Amino acid sequence: MKISNKAWVLVSRPKDYFENENVRMMELKVPELAIGEFLVKNIWLSFDPTQLNWMKRDTYVDKIEIGEVVRSFSVGQIVESKNNQFKVGEFVSGLFGWQEYAISNGSFVNRINPIEFVNPPWYSLSLFGITGMSAYFGVKDIGKVKKGDTFLVSSAAGSVGSIAGQIAKIIGAKVIGIAGGEKKCKWVVEEAGFDYCIDYQKVNISEKLSELSPEGIDVYFDNVGGELLDIALSKIKRNGKIVLCGAISVYGTTNFYPLRNYANLISRRARMEGFIVSDFITRFAEAHKELYIWLKEKRLKQREEITFGLENAPEVFKKLFTGANFGKQILKIADI
Numbered sequence: 001m002k003i004s005n006k007a008w009v010l011v012s013r014p015k016d017y018f019e020n021e022n023v024r025m026m027e028l029k030v031p032e033l034a035i036g037e038f039l040v041k042n043i044w045l046s047f048d049p050t051q052l053n054w055m056k057r058d059t060y061v062d063k064i065e066i067g068e069v070v071r072s073f074s075v076g077q078i079v080e081s082k083n084n085q086f087k088v089g090e091f092v093s094g095l096f097g098w099q100e101y102a103i104s105n106g107s108f109v110n111r112i113n114p115i116e117f118v119n120p121p122w123y124s125l126s127l128f129g130i131t132g133m134s135a136y137f138g139v140k141d142i143g144k145v146k147k148g149d150t151f152l153v154s155s156a157a158g159s160v161g162s163i164a165g166q167i168a169k170i171i172g173a174k175v176i177g178i179a180g181g182e183k184k185c186k187w188v189v190e191e192a193g194f195d196y197c198i199d200y201q202k203v204n205i206s207e208k209l210s211e212l213s214p215e216g217i218d219v220y221f222d223n224v225g226g227e228l229l230d231i232a233l234s235k236i237k238r239n240g241k242i243v244l245c246g247a248i249s250v251y252g253t254t255n256f257y258p259l260r261n262y263a264n265l266i267s268r269r270a271r272m273e274g275f276i277v278s279d280f281i282t283r284f285a286e287a288h289k290e291l292y293i294w295l296k297e298k299r300l301k302q303r304e305e306i307t308f309g310l311e312n313a314p315e316v317f318k319k320l321f322t323g324a325n326f327g328k329q330i331l332k333i334a335d336i
């Protein structure tokens with residue numbers, strides 16, 4: 001099958017934050033499939049802050065090389081196959097990138113399972129994918145949240161943060177979110193059901209936290225790092241836990257905020273622990289089951305914004321770092 005493939009290729013590394021000039025749209029040829037390979041037509045692209053790290057440097061995965069298609073999670077449909085395990089017509093998710101078509105040999109590819117298919121297939125990029133899995137295992141396994149805990153989460157209207165807070169609420173914690181702006185905070189409380197949301201653009205976070213939870217915080221789920229992490233360290237209770245999920249405030253800078261309150265971890269016998277969602281890959285099915293039940297019972301709200309057209313990938317990606325996004329960002333680039 002002869003197909004031409006529009007793709008966004010990395011042409012320079014972002015110095016701080018991502019700029020449009022770091023990528024270029026190119027028309028690439030799709031080579032003939034080798035035995036064991038299949039061709040995926042990309043339909044929904046996922047946007048995740050960690051892609052900025054992948055563009056900049058080696059992290060927990062190798063960086064994207066200059067000249068390579070920008071790596072991202074996506075869901076697509078198999079349109080040609082020389083692999084017995086993957087049939088034409090099947091929907092799959094994987095690291096297929098900012099392009100119309102991707103060739104895969106099946107490694108790190110998941111079939112969209114029937115549970116997910118009763119929901120929109122892009123849920124396997126959000127609630128049943130990287131963001132939902134991060135929230136689930138961050139709250140349950142790293143934070144070990146219990147009934148009666150006071151749970152604080154930053155980027156509370158975001159893709160991971162909103163699910164993390166709702167899971168903590170289901171467990172029975174008192175849940176406080178931190179988010180940027182009135183609109184986001186209103187949604188966090190009225191739709192996602194958090195007990196409180198602190199609009200950091202308007203109020204002093206530290207003072208507000210002392211008012212909302214004078215006894216301190218049992219678990220802080222950190223998506224942001226920097227100053228917010230330092231404030232949480234100042235409020236952490238004895239034996240408290242800080243879940244290091246993300247540090248978006250530092251992805252675009254080398255001018256790191258100094259953590260003045262870290263010694264509280266010692267005096268308060270508290271613990272701070274990072275994780276990468278793929279650490280839990282063998283247990284994703286367990287999380288899918290529980291999240292699906294909560295979703296069916298309408299105890300979980302998943303918010304997304306869908307934009308159309310591959311040409312818009314850079315603009316959608318930039319929204320993650322300005323707060324212009326509200327919920328999971330999905331780009332639909334083709335019809336089924």
Ligand SMILES: NC(=O)c1ccc[n+]([C@@H]2O[C@H](COP(=O)([O-])OP(=O)(O)OC[C@H]3O[C@@H](n4cnc5c(N)ncnc54)[C@H](OP(=O)(O)O)[C@@H]3O)[C@@H](O)[C@H]2O)c1
Pocket residue numbers: 047048049050130131134155156157158159160161178179180181184223224244245246247248249250275276277278320321322323324325326327328
């Ligand atoms: N450990 C893992 O395996 C794993 C997996 C997935 C995601 N993550 C991490 O989880 C975090 C959330 O990811 P997401 O996909 O759910 O994104 P998101 O929260 O939906 O979107 C990013 C949000 O971060 C906030 N933000 C952006 N720049 C900021 C800055 N300089 N300072 C403070 N806040 C800033 C904005 O919210 P406001 O408007 O409210 O400020 C923005 O809407 C990220 O740090 C990501 O890297 C980790």
